[in-house]
Amino acid sequence: VAIVGVGLIGGSVGQALRAKQLAKEVVGIGRSTAKLDEAVALGAIDRGSTSLEQGLQDADIVVVCTPVDRVAADIIAAARATGPNTLITDAGSTKQSIVEACEADDVAIAKFVAAHPIAGSERSGAAHARADLYEGRVCILTPTAQTPIAFLERAKAFWSSIGARIIEIDPATHDRHLARTSHLPHALAAALAAIVTPAMVPLAGGAYRDMSRVAGADGSLWVKIFLENRGAVIQALSDYNQTLRSFESALVAGDAELLRNWWESARVNRLAYDLQNGLGSVPSGGSGE
Amino acid sequence: VAIVGVGLIGGSVGQALRAKQLAKEVVGIGRSTAKLDEAVALGAIDRGSTSLEQGLQDADIVVVCTPVDRVAADIIAAARATGPNTLITDAGSTKQSIVEACEADDVAIAKFVAAHPIAGSERSGAAHARADLYEGRVCILTPTAQTPIAFLERAKAFWSSIGARIIEIDPATHDRHLARTSHLPHALAAALAAIVTPAMVPLAGGAYRDMSRVAGADGSLWVKIFLENRGAVIQALSDYNQTLRSFESALVAGDAELLRNWWESARVNRLAYDLQNGLGSVPSGGSGE
Numbered sequence: 001v002a003i004v005g006v007g008l009i010g011g012s013v014g015q016a017l018r019a020k021q022l023a024k025e026v027v028g029i030g031r032s033t034a035k036l037d038e039a040v041a042l043g044a045i046d047r048g049s050t051s052l053e054q055g056l057q058d059a060d061i062v063v064v065c066t067p068v069d070r071v072a073a074d075i076i077a078a079a080r081a082t083g084p085n086t087l088i089t090d091a092g093s094t095k096q097s098i099v100e101a102c103e104a105d106d107v108a109i110a111k112f113v114a115a116h117p118i119a120g121s122e123r124s125g126a127a128h129a130r131a132d133l134y135e136g137r138v139c140i141l142t143p144t145a146q147t148p149i150a151f152l153e154r155a156k157a158f159w160s161s162i163g164a165r166i167i168e169i170d171p172a173t174h175d176r177h178l179a180r181t182s183h184l185p186h187a188l189a190a191a192l193a194a195i196v197t198p199a200m201v202p203l204a205g206g207a208y209r210d211m212s213r214v215a216g217a218d219g220s221l222w223v224k225i226f227l228e229n230r231g232a233v234i235q236a237l238s239d240y241n242q243t244l245r246s247f248e249s250a251l252v253a254g255d256a257e258l259l260r261n262w263w264e265s266a267r268v269n270r271l272a273y274d275l276q277n278g279l280g281s282v283p284s285g286g287s288g289e
Numbered sequence: 290v291a292i293v294g295v296g297l298i299g300g301s302v303g304q305a306l307r308a309k310q311l312a313k314e315v316v317g318i319g320r321s322t323a324k325l326d327e328a329v330a331l332g333a334i335d336r337g338s339t340s341l342e343q344g345l346q347d348a349d350i351v352v353v354c355t356p357v358d359r360v361a362a363d364i365i366a367a368a369r370a371t372g373p374n375t376l377i378t379d380a381g382s383t384k385q386s387i388v389e390a391c392e393a394d395d396v397a398i399a400k401f402v403a404a405h406p407i408a409g410s411e412r413s414g415a416a417h418a419r420a421d422l423y424e425g426r427v428c429i430l431t432p433t434a435q436t437p438i439a440f441l442e443r444a445k446a447f448w449s450s451i452g453a454r455i456i457e458i459d460p461a462t463h464d465r466h467l468a469r470t471s472h473l474p475h476a477l478a479a480a481l482a483a484i485v486t487p488a489m490v491p492l493a494g495g496a497y498r499d500m501s502r503v504a505g506a507d508g509s510l511w512v513k514i515f516l517e518n519r520g521a522v523i524q525a526l527s528d529y530n531q532t533l534r535s536f537e538s539a540l541v542a543g544d545a546e547l548l549r550n551w552w553e554s555a556r557v558n559r560l561a562y563d564l565q566n567g568l569g570s571v572p573s574g575g576s577g578e
Contacts, residue, residue, distance in 0.1 A: 118494040138491060167491055174492075180485050181493040185500050190555035191532045192477060195525060196469050198561035202427060202456055203463075204470040205407040208562070210499035211474050215559040219552030223545050230540055236484060237537055241530075243483045247476050248526055251519055256512050263508030266479035270504040272487035273497070 002059035003045065004029045004052070004074050006036065008121060009091045010065030011044035011129030016162035018043060019131040029055035039126040056081045061158055064090040069224045072101035079108040087154045088112045093178065094228040095142045095171040103146055113155035114142045114171065116178070117164055122217040132163065139164035142171040179232035184240065186222050187233070189215040291316045291348035292334065293341070293363050295325065297410060298380045299354030300333035300418030305451035307332060308420040318344035328415040345370045350447055353379040358513045361390035368397040376443045377401045382467065383517040384431045384460040392435055402444035403431045403460065405467070406453055411506040421452065428453035431460040468521035473529060475511050476522070478504040 001017055003010040006028040017023045028045035029052055030036050036048025049055030052074075056062060062078045064071055071092040078088050079102075088111050092098050095114050102108040117139040121128055139159040143152050156166050169177075193215035196208060226233055243266075250258035273279075290306055292299040295317040306312045317334035318341055319325045325337025338344030341363075345351060351367045353360055360381040367377050368391075377400050381387050384403050391397040406428040410417055428448040432441050445455050458466075482504035485497060515522055532555075539547035562568075 118492065120495070137494075140492060169492075177489045177492050181489055181497045185481060185496045187533075187536050188477065188481060189496070189500060189559075190552055191529055191536060192474060193559040193562075194532045194551075194555040195528045196558055196562075198558060198565075200466045200470055201558075201562045201565050203407065203429060203458075203466050204562060205426075206409070207474045207478070207503045208470045209566075210502055211478060212559050212562065213499055214496045215552075215555050216563060217556075219549050219556060222552060223548040226540055226548060227543060227545060230543065234537065234540060237533070237540075239484045240480055241533070243480045244476075244526070244530070247480060248523065251515055251523060251526075254516060254519065256516060259512040259515060260508050263479055263504075263511060266483040266504050267506075267508060269485055269487060269490075270478075270482040270501050273482075273485075273490045273493060273501065274505060276487075276490050277498075 001025075001061045001063065002027045002029060002056050002078075004055075004062060004064045004078060005066035005070075006030050006039040006044055006048070006126050007065065008124050008126070008128050008133075009117070009119075010063065011039055011042065011126035012119070012131070012133035013063050013065065013091070013162060014039070014044040015042075015129050015131035016134060018046070020162070022161050023061075027055050027059065035126065042126050042129065044126045044129050052077055053081045056086075059086055061154075062086060062088045064088065064092075067221055067224050068092045068094050068098070068228045072098045075102050075112055076105045076108045079105065079111060082111075084110065086111060087151050087158065089115045089155045089158065091115060091117055093182065093225050095140075095174045097228050099142060099144060099171040103144065109146055110148065111151055113147055113151050115155060115159060116140045116142070116174065117159065118182075119164075122214050124218050124221070134159070135163035137164055138167050140174055141166060141168050142174050143168060144170065175229050175232045176235075179229055179236040180239075183225055183229055183233050184236040186214050186217065187226065187237070188240070189213065290314075290350045290352065291318060291345050291367075293318045293344075293351060293353045293367060294355035294359075295319050295328040295333055295337070295415050296354065297413050297415070297417050297422075298406070298408075299352065300328055300331065300415035301408075301420070301422035302352050302354065302380070302451065303328070303333040304331075304418050304420035305423060307335070309451070311450050312350075316344050316348065324415065331415050331418065333415045333418050341366055342370045345375075348375055350443075351375060351377045353377065353381075356510055356513050357381045357383050357387070357517045361387045364391050364401055365394045365397045368394065368400060371400075373399065375400060376440050376447065378404045378444050378447065380404060380406055382471065382514050384429075384463045386517050388431060388433060388460040392433065398435055399437065400440055402436055402440050404444060404448060405429045405431070405463065406448065407471075408453075411503050413507050413510070423448070424452035426453055427456050429463055430455060430457050431463050432457060433459065464518050464521045465524075468518055468525040469528075472514055472518055472522050473525040475503050475506065476515065476526075477529070478502065 001023040028048040119137040193212040290312040408426040
């Protein structure tokens with residue numbers, strides 16, 4: 001197995017493969033020899049290479065884990081550097097633009113299966129990689145009518161082998177839903193962090209801590225994701241703003257019943273999350289802080 | 290010590306006092322005999338009473354832990370039911386309206402010290418109380434020029450004795466800052482939950498999980514807090530909206546540099562939180578999810 005981009009995401013794939021002894025050899029491909037050496041020392045890969053062509057020789061599976069603005073180009077390059085039986089999959093947070101770019105390339109389309117494992121951290125780098133990062137987490141696959149079934153089955157088996165639960169949806173739905181469940185929320189975390197100055201921080205409790213956590217993430221990665229999924233993020237923000245305007249007008253009017261109804265209609269969605277994730281129902285909620 | 294309102298907050302005060310053997314007796318005052326019996330069974334109080342007058346007899350300290358719209362009236366009633374040496378403190382999430390109401394009452398003002406321990410959970414009820422809920426957490430005291438120094442010192446000693454770190458600020462600053470660090474964030478969590486339907490929930494990762502957690506809280510409690518601190522919450526929302534508009538216009542323009550600058554100016558605030566809370570600096574942030 002070859003991993004292109006050995007950071008938190010790629011490094012965790014490597015650690016999982018090595019911990020479970022699923023691959024004869026795990027090769028990391030990156031631009032920095034120092035980072036590849038570190039990844040070897042951390043047990044994320046068996047060896048590193050700064051050359052795509054050399055690193056991908058003999059690879060049965062290539063996992064592209066570079067930032068979203070580089071994923072499509074790296075998939076296409078990997079497709080050209082490997083034989084017809086090499087499965088190529090990725091871990092990009094957006095899917096439609098990546099899938100479109102790859103489907104425009106005859107070589108890539110014949111062996112690429114788009115994937116997005118829903119796992120990570122606000123930390124980055126192989127130093128924060130974990131062999132169990134994908135254990136029990138969802139990995140979304142976004143095959144299209146053009147995706148070869150045999151490769152789709154291999155991609156399912158691959159992501160399952162490192163612990164992920166597979167969900168299949170189409171790329172556009174992926175991007176529309178992820179704009180709401182992940183991309184926009186990162187911007188909202190940053191917007192909240194922006195209005196809480198360091199002087200107020202000693203007064204912040206659990207709500208602020210959890211809601212602003214991902215604002216500590218790497219901005220350059222997130223700016224790329226926002227731009228790759230711009231349309232869906234703008235639409236999600238428009239709906240979010242509409243929801244907030246309902247809250248604001250009920251608050252300005254001092255209308256307790258409107259506010260309660262507004263809260264309850266949101267709360268049922270959160271309770272659905274709790275139920276689906278085995279957190280149990282919360283028959284009587286508390287103060288939240 | 291008497292505790293008026295034995296839910297998560299009051300029950301945790303009682304459990305801490307009993308675990309540390311700080312009080313001769315902990316008496317709970319509430320409206321429901323069944324809930325008081327449950328609080329006794331859970332070890333939160335020694336005995337319960339549905340009568341304020343009877344429950345407060347011989348109390349050295351009264352802690353009012355009822356919902357914010359009832360706190361001021363309960364403090365004033367407790368002040369009238371106790372002698373001149375009884376300290377009365379509270380745990381209300383808003384402070385200015387409570388302090389104003391109590392300062393308009395000659396009996397209450399002579400022995401009341403306003404407090405807000407920054408601790409809690411999205412769960413409620415004595416069943417979720419914990420003896421260590423206040424351990425290492427901040428308790429904000431909001432004394433004014435009218436607060437008797439001797440009672441202020443006793444309030445500091447009381448909240449410190451159950452593990453809290455004391456911060457003193459004035460009631461208006463408390464409400465302005467808490468609107469940003471706690472009250473508005475609860476509404477933002479609900480607004481996010483509102484746009485993520487149950488069908489999208491399987492695609493939600495850590496960012497959604499943490500950012501919507503408090504949307505599971507009891508709406509009736511939060512509606513009261515929003516209304517009690519309406520002006521500051523509306524102002525905080527206005528600043529938040531302005532921040533989001535900057536994000537939106539940079540995104541619509543596709544301006545990566547503006548987006549990166551926007552993200553970084555928010556991120557430094559979050560890193561200040563990490564530093565102050567011993568979470569260490571995060572030299573290179575990750576993907577966030």
